[in-house]
Each structure stands twice: as C-alpha cells, then as structure tokens.
Amino acid sequence: MLVNVGARLAQEPVPGVASADELLQRAVVHFERSDPAAAREIATVVAAGDDPVLQARALALLVRCHLVLDEHVEVLALAREALDVCWRIGDRASEAIVHATVARSLLFTSDAVSAMEEIMTALEVAEASGDLAARMLATGTAGTVYYYLEQFDHCLEFCERAAEMARILGDEVTNGAMIDTMACANMCLATAARAAGDEEAAEAISAVAQGQSREAIVIARRLGHRRHEVIALGNLAESLSFSGRAEEALELLTGWQIDPERDSQSIITHIRDTHGSVCLASGRYDEAIGHLRAAMASAESKASAMVSAEHLADAYERNGDLRGALDTYKLFHALSKEVASEAAQRSASIAVVRMETAQAKAAAEEERARVAALQHANQELLRKSLEDPLTGLGNRRHLDQLMAGGLAGHAILLVDVDHFKRVNDEHSHLVGDGVLRLLAGLLRSACRGDDVVVRFGGEEFAVLLSGSDLDNAVTTAERLRAEVAAHDWAAVAPGLTVTVSIGLALGDESTDPGVVLARADERLYAAKRAGRDRVRGPSPVP
Template sequence: MTLDDSVRETASPDIGLLPTPELGLPAETGMADTSNFLVPAGPPAQVEAQVEASIDALLEQGERWGALGRHLEGAEAADAVLARDDITPEQQAHAREILSLHRLRLGDFEASVHHGLLAMEYLVARHDLLRQSKLHCTLALAYHETALNEPALRHVLAAVEAARACGSRIAEFWALSRSAMVHEAMGDADRGMQLSRQALALSRTLDDPEAGFAALNNMADTCIEVARGQRAQGVDASLVLQEGLTHARVAVASAETLGHAFYESMARGNLVSLLIELEEYPEAREQAYRAKEMARLNGYRNLEVNNDAQIAAVVRAQGNLDEATAMMDAQLADPSAEGDLVLLVTLHRALFEMHKASERFEQALYHYEQLHELTFRIAQQTAGLQSKMLINTIEIEQARHDAERATLEAQMQRLRAEELDNEAQTDPLTRLPNRRALDRELPLMLARADKNGQPLCAAMVDFDHFKQVNDMHGHGIGDEVLIAMADLLRSVTREADLAVRMGGEEFLLVFADTSNDRAAQACERLLASVRDFEWATVAPGLTCTVSAGVAQWDRGESSSHWLTRADSALYAAKRGGRDRVTIDPL
C-alpha cells in the first residue's frame, strides 16, 4: 500500500497526520510543525462560525485541516470560500486547489477533478509552475483511482515537467512517485520500478523526513507489484522481493524514528505482504499482529481490517484452511467491511478457493456468485464514474475553448476596428495621414508644445504646375509622382513630426519643437530632393518642383488661423517664382 492510497482510505477526522506537499505547506524545509496550528474544535457545522473572519483565514484553515487529515472540515472551509461573493480570482483558484485535494482524500474523484481543472486554468495563466506541479499530482491521483490511466499519465508527465522547470526538487520527488504509481497501473511495471528508484534517489538528497519515508514505503509496494507480475509470468521474483523487504524494514524503522504510528502501521502492512510472498510465515504473522494492534490503538479502522485479511492469508498459506475460513467469515460479518468492495472481492475470492479446495462446493458456489456480483458492481460503478469525470473534463475544456474563442473574436473585432480607423485616417494612395488624422493629431501636438513651451512650425507644400503633369503624362503618372513625394516627405520628418496629404497635390508638414529657421532649412532640403529626383524613371522628360510656405505657431493662436498663415506663405512662394520656401513673418 502506497502513502497516497492509504491516506485517502484510512485517515480519520480525529487522527493527526503529517501535512502533505499538495497543500502548499513548506515541505522544502522538512516536516512542517503542526504544534502551533489553532484548529477549531467541534463538529463540521461549527467550523464556519469559528473561522468566520476573512477569506484568507478560511483558506488557511482549509490547509490546516488537510495537514491534520481532517478532510471533511477542510472541504467545508474551502466550500465556504467559494460561496462568498467578494473573493478574488486568486482566492477562488486557491480554494479550488484545496478542495480538489480534500475531495480526492474523501473519495469524491469527480469533484476533485472538477475543482482541480478549474484551478489549473488560473495557475497556467499565472505561470505558477510549482502550484501547477502539485495540482497535476492531485489530478493524476483522482484519474488513477478511477482507472482513467491515460489522463492520469498526462498529468503526472506535466507534474514532472513543471517541477523541473521551476527547480523544486521536493515537487519533482512527489511527481516521480505519482508517475511510478500510474505506470504500474498501466501495466508497465518496469517503468514504474525505474521511476520509483529515481524518486528514492532524489529523496535521499532532500531534508524531508516524510519524502524519505514515502520513497521507501512506495518502493516496497512497487517491489510487491513487480514480483507478483514476474511470478504470473513464471519468472523467479526472489531478488525483487528481497529488495522490497529491505526497503520495507527501513521504512518501518523510519516511521518509528518519526514517532508516526500511522506511517508505521502502513509500512508494517507492506512488510507483511513481502514476508507472505517470501513464505516467511511466522514473522509475517507476528508483524501482522503488531500492525493490527497499532492500528486498533490509534483508530485506523481500515488498516486494521487490512491486517486481519493479511493474518488470514498467512493462516491459509500455512495450510490451516478451516481457521482461515473462519477468520474471513468473521471479516465478512464485520459491518465496517460492507462498503469496501475491494476487500470484499479479496475475501470472497479467497473463500471460494478454500471451499473449493476443501470440496465444500455449495459454499464455494455461493462465494463465486458473490465474487461475480461484486466484480460487476465495481465495473459498473467505475464505468459510471469514469463517464461522469470524462464528461466533466470535456465540459470544462469546452468552456475554456469557448472563452478563448470569445477572447480571440473580441481581439479580432478590436483589431478590425483599429484597422478601419487607421484606414479612415490614411490617404489610400500615398499612405500618409489624411485630414481626419490631422484633426486628431494636431490638437495633441499643440497641447504638448504649449505645456513644454516649445515652438511648433507648419509648412504647406504644393507641387508647381502639377496640372501639366496630369495633362502631359496622364493621371497614372501623376499618382506615381504623389507616391514618390510621400517618400520624400518622410525623409525630412522625424517620429515626432507629422506629414499629411491635404488633398490633390498639396501636403502639410508639422515640425515639433522647431523654429521658423530650422523648419525652412528642412523645407529647403525637401525642395532640393524633389528637384534632384530622377523623375525620368517615372516618365521620360518628366521634371517636378514644389514650393513651401512656413509659419510658426503663435501661442494661443487657433490652429485654423495658423495654418491659414502657412498657406498664405505658400502662395507668396508661388508668386515669387515657385521652387522656393517663404517664411510667414508673423
């Protein structure tokens, strides 16, 4: 029996257990100290009233209940958080993480997966790799418990990857341990053994007593499963059984050193299984009775029932079929065994085989029929639960896909709106900003200039005799001239400046933090570049010049009056002979 299996099956609300890493407690620094935990006493109905304070207090309480193995109370605390209207997305995800683990331990695997997957979405969005690794382990166990091995495998692989990516060795240890368990369940015993060895080696580098115990105990359990598989194939399993026996003895010693009765009872159970496989019956019986007494004294009822089954198995292996039959009949009559279908299958199978060997065929037939009915019930329950979990998983994934699609559609609409807005403010021919863009940008430039006390200059630029270009060469060539002009305008402007096509062959340049003289110099460079441009490559015999009028903004002046002055300076340049720059004198 592994640590993960036994905690769910045997933890009593009144038994204090060591905190498990899934709860987010400080496992990296060793075993957490629970002596200062202020846990409310009383039945679950009183818990919420006692921790009524803040949401964070409820979340902390949910983790502390888990550290004490009190999963009913822990689930109630997490549910209380989710019922609040004022929780943040972080608090909601945290509550679901806690609830996923508590529901796992309580055997509610469907709810464990539901809350775990919802919490995982938040952790992935936050790139919280450590918490992702821990939650992947919880989800892997939930799927594993319902024989959904493929999703369990996906989660253990993700847990290992996330643990290594965030550099947490303790998270990697637990991920490897879960991975070993899943591979064993899938029938890959060799891979399970390999991963168990990796987990054991890693545990020896950690200052974490719980991880050390879990590695030894789980390794012993792995050896049992591998040995049974080898024997089923007719292979000698003595070597792997001896290895498992060594690990089991060290695990028992480790639990004794920790003073942890629950761990010791569990480790002795694995030790008994190994001794039975090795046919060392006297010690197996002695260890089983010791484990049973420890379980009885501490209230570990399920472990005690398991020990009874082991004792009966020892008695049977020694050939005392009548005594073993009586012991198993007593176990079947025990009310606590009624809900444990796996135990009932074990007992009915053993009783069928023993009655058959003793030629008590009527009793053998009865137990065979009970075994058949139980097997069918288990298969039916498992199939139903698997269906619910898969449907739940699909619904959550579909909801996530729908949300992602809605987000993408909103982004596409926003981008399309921006594209349309840009198109509306861009001249389609020259790809320069148009008058609409000017109406948007010019007030901003004026406000910045006024705030910073900087000069601002406008230059109206217009082709000379552009009508002749269209008349002599056609409008297509005229368009090419305008496109070339746009490139020339960009070459004399900076990122802070603005170049606008006002319409036809007229353009506007707005120079930020620029005086009249500097703006006029920029325009002179523009005129020279237009004059020297190889227009003949556009059309044979083509030549072009432009004229410009410059005006500096007078603080407090309206933009329309300012641009009118620049336009007047342009016409002064035209009247003065064209291919020149004229500065408005204010």
C-alpha cells in the first residue's frame, strides 16, 4: 500500500505540486516508516535534479534504501557517486551518513575490518560536520558494528550515546531502535553469564534487557512503527523464555496478529521463527514444527530460510522424527552452500566496486592529509567517549578512569536531583534537560579548578574533590546544596523549584574506589530517606 503512494508521489510534477525539498522530506518519511522502495523511488527523482545540496542528501538516502533492501553491491556503487557530490560541496553530514551506511553493508557482507575503518571515518566526519543528526546516525551505527563484532560493552556505550542524541533531537524512531539494540546486547551478555555459570548475573542482565525491549515496544506502538514493534516483541519473547517464562512469551507472540498488507515477508518470517524457537525451548515440539515450517514457507531469502531450517531440524529431532530431522538438515546444508556461494559472488562484486572507489579517491597528498585528520578524529573520539553530550561534563566512564588510581586524599560527592521525575512529568522532558544542563553549570562554577564534576547517570552527578578532608568536603557539599536550593529556577519554568540530596564519602575510607563510591551512594539514599535537600556523610551532618 505504501509503495503505491510512493509511486504516485514520485510521478507528481514538482512545479506547483511539491518542491524538491518537500519531495525529499516525503521520501524520508517513507524510509522511517519501513518503506524503502517508496523512499527510493521519490529520492531518485530528487537525486536527478540540479540542486547539489538536495542531490547529496537524496543520494545518501538512496544508499540507505539499498542497504535495507539488501542490495549491497548497489550500496557501494552509489556510495561512490554520493561521496563525490558530498566532497564537491563540502556536505560533511551527508558524507558521514554514507560512510556509516557503507560500514553496515560491509559488516553484513562479512568484511569486518573494512567495516570498522568505515565507521571510524564516519564518526570523524560526523564530528567535523557539527550536525547532531549525523553524529547520532554514525554513533548508532558504531554500536551496531560492535554488536556484530560481539564487543557488547562497546555496543552498549555507543548505543546509549546515540539514544541520548536521539532524545535531544526528538527522534523517537532512532531512540527506540537504539534501546532495542541495547536489549539484544544485554541478552548476549546474559547468555554468556549463564554459560560461565553465573546464573544470578544472567537473570539480572536479562531483566534489564526485558525492560529495554518493553520500552522499545511502547515507543514503536506510539509511533505506529510495526517493524520496530515486532522486532522488539520478538526480542522480549526470547528474553522471557530465557528466564523460564515461556508461557508469558508465547502469550505475547500469540497476541501479535500478522497483517500481510502491512507486514513484510521478513517480518512475518521473523515472528514465525521466533514463535517456533520459543515453543522449541519450552518443549512444545509439535507447535514449534508448525511455526517453523510456516517460517520457511514465508522466508524472503535463502539466508532466512536457512536459519528456520536449522531450527526446524532441531525440532524434528527433539520430537523423535529422525527422518524429518535428517531431511531438514540436508535442506539446511544445501541452503548453507547456496548462501555461501552467493555471498562469495557478492563479495567479489563488492571488491571490484571498492577497488574502483579507491581509484577515484583524491591524490596521495590529500590521502596523507586524510590519514592525519583520521588520527586527530580518533583522539577526539576518545575525548568524546568520556563526555556527556547533554551537559558537556565528563561521564561515568571518565569518573571510572579518574578513580582507577585510587581516591586517597580525595572526597567524592554524589548529587541527585530531588523528585526529578516530577519535573519531567509536570514541566516536560525539555525542561528536565534544561534543569540538568543548568545544574551542571552551577556545580562546575561552584567547585575549584582542580575538582572534577561528572554526570554520573540520569539526574545524578558526581563531584570529585581533590585534597579534601571531611570538614572541607562537608562545607563544599553544603555550599553546593544551598546554592542549588537558592537558585531562581522559575527562570527555567514558572513555579519550578529544584533541590538536591548529597551523599559524601572520603577516599581514605577504603583502598577500593568502588567501596568508596558505594558508601557515597548509600549516604545519598540516606539523605533521601531523611527528607531530601540535605547532605549525609561518614558522620552525622547537620
């Protein structure tokens, strides 16, 4: 249905009906609604125009469309054209988007080394562009690259940063997608924890993943984004099954009504395969066989059919049907060979395109300058990885690095905004973000030059006081608390008041920085329980 709408829009004459910019905006809407075919048709019209700025943006969108449609040779071929236009007009934002898309394409075609090179370039260019949307896309893609490379800690770090950028931009689609990617990464960590025999950690991490999947489902439903909703729903079902809650998982999957008019073949296959896998894990072998056979019948590609065939063979074997298992395993291996052969052919074609692209690059002198810029960007990336994008303060990772050498002679304050959820609920998340930015400035200006203020997470900040004993630390904490309470917050929003609670710990309380931090955290919550807007330290603080 959406494809037909896209075709009609693409055929409309621009004069008097829609400008090229308006058409491109429509193409973006179709892309975000999981209709890359319609987006490609409209963007092709814009790319053929004579406005180089719109042409660069349209070509970048076309590259992304080809990626979603699994047309990887076309991705690299068109990327070369898109980059030529971007370089000619200096469109760094579109250039970053193209590099990030190429990185994903190379990743999916099993060229992890080149994928990493491309994403590093994308991050460098995005940062240089100053465009937050380009930075968000490049950062989110880096998270995806790290996920497929099974570097899940890095995946979570980059996805968290991309999600925060998305919230700043009001991009709920990307925010939801990043949250669900984090859910997938956490489930991989939970599986690893279980394999290592740490069941407590496995269940705890799985619970985090389930919460993230539920949040992603809520966002997708609010946006009417069925593709994101069903992917998150499938992930939630798998994590529930992992935690021994198969009945709840099956209830979720049974409640999803497949709509062939709205759901792509890949989505239909995904939900059927997930349903079958959960049934298989819970011992419902007959049901599993039915769902997995349906998944194979609806598979949109040999690769997808191969995955379902492997699951189906396992279901037959567990159900005691050895003939069915053997026949399906044979089918699985036949599909595996075909998929491998097609991948090899595709890789050969991609190699040719990449060689042509390399030959089209700038001269050796420009290339050396590019390498120097990349090295600089890597240094900047390291700096940015230690920075909170909302407040400009250091982040939790930065604090961890500072504490790694020990906290002897230091004091640490954990500062938490009282009733922050009420601020968001009564005044809006935009006001909440403003409060955090202003509070960051207040804390920074109230501290000495060698003290460090970081955003610890959410509405919580940490202040690392250097060369501070208990009396000095208490005095500083009380001053910070009082300055926050006395500030005119009504300038941010009428009727707004803000107070903070502070937990204080001295570095000399333990040689383990983690213990010191935990004690500050305990005292913070003691301050909360005592009525908020107060300081709690190693001994009673007035």
